Amino acid sequence: MTEQVKPAMTEEREPEPAAERGDGPGGPPEEPEAERSGGPASRPGRRRRWLTAVVVFLLIAIPAGYIVISAEQSRDSGQSKEEEAASTGLYNDFPSKVQQRIYNVRIPAGSTPVYYYEANGWHRSSLYVQFRTNDWGLDHYLRWAGTSRDALKDGEITITGAQAAKVGWDLAAGGQWAGTSVKAGDPHPSQNISVNFDEPGHPVVYVVSTVAFKR
Numbered sequence: 001m002t003e004q005v006k007p008a009m010t011e012e013r014e015p016e017p018a019a020e021r022g023d024g025p026g027g028p029p030e031e032p033e034a035e036r037s038g039g040p041a042s043r044p045g046r047r048r049r050w051l052t053a054v055v056v057f058l059l060i061a062i063p064a065g066y067i068v069i070s071a072e073q074s075r076d077s078g079q080s081k082e083e084e085a086a087s088t089g090l091y092n093d094f095p096s097k098v099q100q101r102i103y104n105v106r107i108p109a110g111s112t113p114v115y116y117y118e119a120n121g122w123h124r125s126s127l128y129v130q131f132r133t134n135d136w137g138l139d140h141y142l143r144w145a146g147t148s149r150d151a152l153k154d155g156e157i158t159i160t161g162a163q164a165a166k167v168g169w170d171l172a173a174g175g176q177w178a179g180t181s182v183k184a185g186d187p188h189p190s191q192n193i194s195v196n197f198d199e200p201g202h203p204v205v206y207v208v209s210t211v212a213f214k215r
Helices: 033-037 040-088 097-103 135-144 161-167
Strands: 114-120 124-132 177-182 190-196 204-212
Touching (some): 097 204, 114 161
Antiparallel strands (some): 114 124, 124 204, 190 204
């Protein structure tokens, strides 16, 4: 007797709700119109990017502006000093600390006015300095230079005519003058020092300090 095979019964499934399929009214929420169109919802991001760009611009522009202003002021100052030096041969200012140290011309505190000029060459360089000081300042300067007031010879002007003419000094023979020279071996500076005592208590010092180079 042949056994009859019963056909497999197909399990019937209930249709999925539209909310689970995502294709009906209960499907996933649609993207807000504002986000798709770049509307109000995206404005905070734009505002942050705009503020960042402004801050970056200011950080670059402000220092650059200071640099330009500083360079312009420095250029104007340099031009005025160059014009003054061209007309008189002297700058109305203190030599730098480096110059004072190299030429061993240490100007006493409180000296005024002070003028200087530096002449550079291949074999030697000279610093020309003129300053008005007091008795205390003169004694200290001479000691720094390696000499003293006792070494000053009355009526002697140790700065040569060629040196004086280079910076427009008019060191007339008249008046109360005294001078001395400090000779030092290379590469130490040698100085010609002349002092005018026409104004009691306020001597005016003229000095030419020269450094020679061995090449």
